[in-house]
Amino acid sequence: MLDIAEIADADIEAVVDLWARAGLTRPWNDPRDDIAFARSSGHGTVLVGREEGAIVAGVMVGHDGHRGAVYYVGVAPDTAGRGHGRAIMAAAEAWLKARGVWKLNLLVRAGNEKVIGFYETLGFNVQDRIAMEKWLDESRRPK
Numbered sequence: 001m002l003d004i005a006e007i008a009d010a011d012i013e014a015v016v017d018l019w020a021r022a023g024l025t026r027p028w029n030d031p032r033d034d035i036a037f038a039r040s041s042g043h044g045t046v047l048v049g050r051e052e053g054a055i056v057a058g059v060m061v062g063h064d065g066h067r068g069a070v071y072y073v074g075v076a077p078d079t080a081g082r083g084h085g086r087a088i089m090a091a092a093e094a095w096l097k098a099r100g101v102w103k104l105n106l107l108v109r110a111g112n113e114k115v116i117g118f119y120e121t122l123g124f125n126v127q128d129r130i131a132m133e134k135w136l137d138e139s140r141r142p143k
C-alpha cells in the first residue's frame with residue numbers, strides 16, 4: 001500500500017534518484033529544475049509514493065489550462081510489478097480531476113514502447129498524433 005503525498009523540499013533528492021534508477025532522466029536535463037518549475041507554476045506538482053518510509057514511486061502532474069499531462073512516471077525498479085505504477089497514476093488522475101481537468105495526455109519516448117501496455121491497462125489509448133517542439137530558450141537545447 002502506497003502512501004502518496006505532494007513532494008516536500010526534503011524529498012527532492014530521493015525523487016531525482018528514483019527517476020534516475022527508473023531510467024527517466026537525461027544528462028542534459030536537470031530534473032531539479034523541472035521539479036522547481038512545476039511546483040512554482042500553480043498548476044503542477046510532483047506526487048511521491050512511499051512504502052515503509054522510502055520513496056518508491058513518483059510522477060509529475062499538471063495542466064496547461066486545457067489538458068492534463070503527466071511526466072516522469074516512475075517506480076523503483078526493485079518494487080516494479082506490485083501496483084505502485086497504477087497507484088501513482090490513479091493519484092495523478094485524482095489530482096487533475098479535483099481541478100476540473102477532464103482529459104489527460106502523455107508522451108512515450110521512442111524506444112520505450114514497452115510501457116504502452118502498462119498505460120493501456122490503465123485505460124489509455126494510443127492517439128494518431130505527431131508531436132512537435134520548439135525551444136523558446138536556445139540555451140536550454142541539448143547540445
Ligand SMILES: CC(C)(COP(=O)(O)OP(=O)(O)OC[C@H]1O[C@@H](n2cnc3c(N)ncnc32)[C@H](O)[C@@H]1OP(=O)(O)O)[C@@H](O)C(=O)NCCC(=O)NCCS
Pocket residue numbers: 022023024072073074075076079080081082083084085086087107108109112114115116117118119121122
Ligand atoms: C511503467 C512503470 C511505471 C509501471 O509501474 P509498475 O509498478 O511496475 O506497474 P503496476 O504493477 O502498477 O502495473 C499496473 C498494471 O499494468 C500492467 N502492466 C504493467 N506493465 C505492462 C505491460 N508492459 N504490458 C501490459 N500490461 C502491463 C500490470 O500487469 C498491472 O495490471 P493489473 O493492475 O491489472 O494487475 C514502471 O515499470 C517504471 O517505472 N518503468 C520505468 C520508467 C518508465 O518507463 N516510465 C514511463 C515513462 S512514459
